[in-house]
Amino acid sequence: MTDLANHPGVHAPMFRPGVYPSDLTTRVTTERGLTLQMRPIRPDDADILNQFHAQLSPDSVFRRYFSVHPELSASELVHLTTVDYVDRLAFIIIDRGVLVAVGRYDRDPQTTRAEVAFLVDDAFQHQGLGILLLDHLADAAWARGITTFVAETQADNRSMMHVFRESGFEVTARLEDEIILVHFPIEPTESSRARRAERARRWATSREAALR
Numbered sequence: 001m002t003d004l005a006n007h008p009g010v011h012a013p014m015f016r017p018g019v020y021p022s023d024l025t026t027r028v029t030t031e032r033g034l035t036l037q038m039r040p041i042r043p044d045d046a047d048i049l050n051q052f053h054a055q056l057s058p059d060s061v062f063r064r065y066f067s068v069h070p071e072l073s074a075s076e077l078v079h080l081t082t083v084d085y086v087d088r089l090a091f092i093i094i095d096r097g098v099l100v101a102v103g104r105y106d107r108d109p110q111t112t113r114a115e116v117a118f119l120v121d122d123a124f125q126h127q128g129l130g131i132l133l134l135d136h137l138a139d140a141a142w143a144r145g146i147t148t149f150v151a152e153t154q155a156d157n158r159s160m161m162h163v164f165r166e167s168g169f170e171v172t173a174r175l176e177d178e179i180i181l182v183h184f185p186i187e188p189t190e191s192s193r194a195r196r197a198e199r200a201r202r203w204a205t206s207r208e209a210a211l212r
């Protein structure tokens, strides 16, 4: 059970909305040894987000937006790139200046619950970027007083469900009208820590084997 009284984000508001959290900028390495930059999104990322969106497959866009949505409007670009880094936060992953993945959370107002959403470039899917985004989002959200992630995903979205389960958090899923409604507590647990450590070891072993 989450002890909210001891949760840093609730009683010790260390995070001022609107202040860019540079400390969340990091480099991530995939199982295949690809090293990429991950950082919180900024308003001046509108152009690279627009380019990213424009070249996604219709299937990926449909899975993210539940509709045919080939272009983002100017107001959507502002909404998606302007976040306050406390109640709304998005991480982008960049490969040599090109945006290749984005993951975000949006807090439900006045709650400790936030909705998460992910979109990975088709050419970069199945390389672990989804799970890396979820790990970093969960850490940042937990530090900011969020205790639960919720998501809606299409019933046949195996990749998304894989990512949620790979986190090691206790995922609860319910099917409603062809949509899976997912929720899980993001308090770090022995299981989530163990899963991350096991994955880090597995990926390191794969990278070493690839070098031999």
Ligand SMILES: CC(C)(COP(=O)(O)OP(=O)(O)OC[C@H]1O[C@@H](n2cnc3c(N)ncnc32)[C@H](O)[C@@H]1OP(=O)(O)O)[C@@H](O)C(=O)NCCC(=O)NCCS
Binding pocket: 031, 032, 059, 060, 061, 063, 064, 116, 117, 118, 119, 120, 121, 124, 125, 126, 127, 128, 129, 130, 131, 132, 151, 152, 153, 157, 158, 159, 160, 162, 163
């Ligand atoms: C769903 C999505 C975010 C997952 O991101 P991802 O980066 O592909 O996720 P991961 O690589 O961490 O894991 C997904 C799959 O890749 C596999 N995988 C991970 N690393 C792998 C590797 N090194 N080699 C081969 N497969 C790998 C996983 O086993 C998993 O397999 P599955 O799809 O058969 O279950 C991505 O596919 C996507 O953007 N889809 C379109 C939009 C969408 O569905 N958004 C979700 C709605 S919120």
